Amino acid sequence: MSFRKIFTPYIHEDKCHSLKFYQGKGGYEQARKALNDWQPDDLIETVKAANLRGRGGAGFPTGVKWGFVPKQSDKPKYLAVNADESEPGTFKDRLIMEKNPHLLLEGIIICCKAVGIHHAYIYIRGEFVFGANRLQNAIDRAYSEGILGENCLGSDFKLDVTVHRGAGAYICGEETGMLTSIEGDRGQPKLKPPFPAVEGLFGCPTVVNNVETLANLPYILEIGAEEYRKIGPENSPGPKLFCVSGHVEKPGVFELPMGVSLRTLIDEHAGGVWKGRKLKAVIPGGSSAHVLTADECDVAMDIESLAAAGTMLGSAGVIVMDETTCMVDALLNIMRFYHHESCGQCTPCREGTGWLEKIAHRIAVGGGRVEDLDLVTEVCDRMVGKTICALADAAAFPAESIVKKFREDFVAAIENGGSPAWVKRHPANTGGAAAHV
Amino acid sequence: MTVTETLAFSDEAMKKYEWLLSRYPTRKAALLPTLRIAESEFGELGVPQMKYVADLMEIPPATVFGVVTFYTHYRRAGVGKYHLQVCSTLSCALRGSGDVVSRVTERLGIGVGETSECGLFTLSKVECLGSCDTAPVIQCNDDYHEGLSLEDVDALIEQLRQEAGKGGA
Numbered sequence: 001m002s003f004r005k006i007f008t009p010y011i012h013e014d015k016c017h018s019l020k021f022y023q024g025k026g027g028y029e030q031a032r033k034a035l036n037d038w039q040p041d042d043l044i045e046t047v048k049a050a051n052l053r054g055r056g057g058a059g060f061p062t063g064v065k066w067g068f069v070p071k072q073s074d075k076p077k078y079l080a081v082n083a084d085e086s087e088p089g090t091f092k093d094r095l096i097m098e099k100n101p102h103l104l105l106e107g108i109i110i111c112c113k114a115v116g117i118h119h120a121y122i123y124i125r126g127e128f129v130f131g132a133n134r135l136q137n138a139i140d141r142a143y144s145e146g147i148l149g150e151n152c153l154g155s156d157f158k159l160d161v162t163v164h165r166g167a168g169a170y171i172c173g174e175e176t177g178m179l180t181s182i183e184g185d186r187g188q189p190k191l192k193p194p195f196p197a198v199e200g201l202f203g204c205p206t207v208v209n210n211v212e213t214l215a216n217l218p219y220i221l222e223i224g225a226e227e228y229r230k231i232g233p234e235n236s237p238g239p240k241l242f243c244v245s246g247h248v249e250k251p252g253v254f255e256l257p258m259g260v261s262l263r264t265l266i267d268e269h270a271g272g273v274w275k276g277r278k279l280k281a282v283i284p285g286g287s288s289a290h291v292l293t294a295d296e297c298d299v300a301m302d303i304e305s306l307a308a309a310g311t312m313l314g315s316a317g318v319i320v321m322d323e324t325t326c327m328v329d330a331l332l333n334i335m336r337f338y339h340h341e342s343c344g345q346c347t348p349c350r351e352g353t354g355w356l357e358k359i360a361h362r363i364a365v366g367g368g369r370v371e372d373l374d375l376v377t378e379v380c381d382r383m384v385g386k387t388i389c390a391l392a393d394a395a396a397f398p399a400e401s402i403v404k405k406f407r408e409d410f411v412a413a414i415e416n417g418g419s420p421a422w423v424k425r426h427p428a429n430t431g432g433a434a435a436h437v
Numbered sequence: 438m439t440v441t442e443t444l445a446f447s448d449e450a451m452k453k454y455e456w457l458l459s460r461y462p463t464r465k466a467a468l469l470p471t472l473r474i475a476e477s478e479f480g481e482l483g484v485p486q487m488k489y490v491a492d493l494m495e496i497p498p499a500t501v502f503g504v505v506t507f508y509t510h511y512r513r514a515g516v517g518k519y520h521l522q523v524c525s526t527l528s529c530a531l532r533g534s535g536d537v538v539s540r541v542t543e544r545l546g547i548g549v550g551e552t553s554e555c556g557l558f559t560l561s562k563v564e565c566l567g568s569c570d571t572a573p574v575i576q577c578n579d580d581y582h583e584g585l586s587l588e589d590v591d592a593l594i595e596q597l598r599q600e601a602g603k604g605g606a
Contacts, residue, residue, distance in 0.1 A: 076462075088526045088565040126510040127566050129579040162460045167469055168510030170564065184468035184496075186507035202462050245528035245569035252570045287527060317569070319528055333527050337564050343507075 003231065006219045006239050007212070008255045011099040017134060019141045022102040028147060030218040031109040035155035038221075043114035047217070049225035053236050056082050056173075056210030057286065057314045059303040066115050066207060068197035075204040079112055079120035080182060080196075082210045084166055084173035086125055087286035088337060089317030092241035093211035095253050097124065097131040100215070101138035105161065107214030109152060110221065112159050115207055119160045123178050126167040136163050170341035174389045175208040176200075177343065188343045189389035212241055232258030236303035240316060244270040247277070247322035259302040266297065266320055277322040281406065285314025287334050288394030290401035311401075327406035328419040331399065332360040338395035349392035352383040356399050363410055366418030366426075373410055376403045444489045450478050454493070464494055468504060476512050483514030509563065517552045517559035519597050522576040525562040528569035537573045538562060540590045557601055558594075 010016040010025070022028070034043060048063030069077060081104070085093045096104055108120050124132050139161050142148040152159050164182050171177040172187040179201045181187035200206025216238055220228050229237045240258045242265055245251045249271030256269070262284060266272065273279050279294040284301065290311040292299070299309045306313045321330060339353040356379055359372050380396035387393075403410060413419045418426070446454060453474055457467040471490055472482060479486045482505055491498040505511050512520070521541055525534050538549065541560050545553050552559040568574045571583030575593065582593055 085567050086565060089528055089569055091567045091569050094567055125567065126508070127576060130581070160460070165470065165473065166510075167472070167508035168563075169508050181469065182466060183463065184465035184504070185500075186504055202466070243569065245572060246531045251528075251572070283527075319531070319569070321531060325531065329530075330527065333525075333530050337526050340564055 003239070003257050005255045007096055007100060007103065007215055007241055008253070011095065016099055017101055017138065019102055019138065019145065022100070027102055027218075028106055028109075028153065030221040031106045031113075031147075032153045034110045034113045034221060035153050035157050038113070040114050040116060043110065043221075046225050047114070047220060050220045050228040051225075051234070051237055052213065052216055052220060052228070053238075053303060054210055055212035055216075055240070055316075057087065057288075057312075059236065059313060062209065062213055065197060065209075066111070068195065069115050069205045069207060070198065071116075073205050076119065077115060077117045078201040078204055078206045079108065079115070079117045080175075080179060080201055080206055080208045081108065081120060081122040081214060082173065082175065082178060082208055083122050083124040083128075083131075084178060085128075085211075085315075086170045086173050087288065087315045087317055088334070089243060089245055089283060089286050089319040090315040091243050091245075092253050092316065094128060094131055095241070096211050096215050097128070098134050101135050102142070103215045103218065104135075104211055105138060105142055105147070107217040108161060109147075109159060110217040111207065111209060111214055113157060117207065118158050119162070121162050121164045121182055121201070123164050123166060123172065123182060125172070126165050132163055132165050139163065169343075170337075171343045171389070171391060174391065177389065178208070179206065186343070188345050189391075191388055233300070233302045233304065236313070240301070242269075242301060242316045242318060244318045244320065246318075246320040247274050247325070248272065248320050249274050259300045259305070262292075262297045262299050262301055262318070265301060265318065270318075270320070273320065273322050275322070277324065279320065280323045280325050281321040281327065281330070281402075283317070283319040283321075283398065285312045286317040287319065287337065288312075288390075288397055289314045290397050291405060293405050326413070326419045326421060327402050327409040328360065328364045328413045329421055331402045332357070332364045334398050334402075335360045335395065338391065342391055342395075346387035346392065348383045348386045349395070352379050352392060353395045355379050356395060360399075363413050364419045365422050366413075366416075368410070368414040370411070370414055372414070373403055373407065376400065444479060444485060446474065446478055446493070450474050465496060468494060468496065468501065469508075472501075472505060472511060480512070481514045481516060482511050486514075515552065518557050518601060519577055520559045520561065522561045522563040522566075524564070524566040524568070524572070524574045524576070526565035528565075529572040529574060532572040534573040536587060537575065537585060537590055540587050541594070544591060544594050557598070 015021050044063050044066050052062045053059045150158050166172050169187045172181045174189050176190040177187040196206040196208050231237050242254045254269045282292045303313045335357040339357040342349045342353045344350045362368050380400040383392040383396045457470050475486050475490050487501045488498050491501040523538050545558050547553050547560050549562050566574050573585050575582045
């Protein structure tokens, strides 16, 4: 079977986001079948058999996650759709919400039928004002056409969908941070267990799924689990949105089968490294992933292959850096991000991200010492696995890998009085005078 | 306190607020969206506005303050009419967001975190806006301005100035 795009085939067409357009292409037929013909358990088994794995970053099998939700519950169950999309280098869910919002709603209906959920919250990051309005308009239309509401698509199934806007906090992309934020608090993550499937939103069983994950569901029902598993590698199959940004000729979102080669993605789909320059480094799965050198890019973009290469698919946010990039500056940029976004609950993260930023800063401005390179590793060791959520890990992974794989950039900055950009701006100020800036 | 007493949601805003309450099993869950209503009703979220929301929702003012200050995207008191938020995270930095910040600084004579004397512009550096393929990006209030050249930055500032002039600001 040749590869068929499911998220983006019509994004360049006028009104592709409208209900009429979506239904004209067969939209909501799978949701109708799920509501009227399918038993919930069969839906869960089909998604398990398809081996759909979460597209938000962790890659957890979606059907298995649904299976953790108690079948009998005297509490209501909820779906929290993770549309917080704030991993640096990631901009795929935005495309679905702006161009194909009904695909997401159809996926939501299928998930809710499978798990017995009657209220879904879509947590969309606060900056996506346009996307939130698009979604709200699509939801309003769906209510007025009887797709959502008391009797979804003519069935006896009731489903409400509410858009909940975030307000600017990376940590709310972490599932328990997101739930806390929906509950009206500062978005600080919670200890697991209990897992959200058992005790999530408002203390009730909750499924947390990413936008792109849910958008796969209509297609899985349409072609069946067996055919779906044939797309890409069996261990992480399916169509996938890859985001490519940074130093390439044609940055963008590319819909391809899981398992496409990273090299092909950069060179063919994204037009290659810009300005005829050479490749230096690539972050394959959002800034939380271990960095790859140019020589390490002949790797398949799927969950297993990237794990084997010592990094991760994550959110499939590929950031490309050309030969002129100073990795000290790149590290400083990334560490400033994590330090800013640490929620502050756990000491290893709150302090560790700050230390990493400070170390990167002093190396960049000419106050670094060779011992700082070991210090980075030491700080990272004291962060990974020692906090409530994975933000500390997300900061440590790029830090330790950038310093290890691009050590020469750091040694040069230490010896030359700062990163090349700093030295250019401050030619007279070399030799560590700015160490305490 | 007198300032707080003069603040009140319009009937339309109150309707929106009531609708919000119907969407959640707890009142507190409506806090984030209610702050958005307050933001658009009052133009900014300073202490009096936060106090109003706290009273309305019967939530301790300290909790409301804690929530507002935890997040970066609420419109805090003292921000100019146009809040120029320049994305400065890696993908944008690789494609020149530093030059965009310098250009805004040059044109408006304000540094990062400052507001122009006319009160029109505030410049901020923000973290990843999720628009890395169209870097560099500025979010001005609610709107994204993407794929900016330095000339585009000039044009945007000019356009905003004219817009403000028309509005009698």
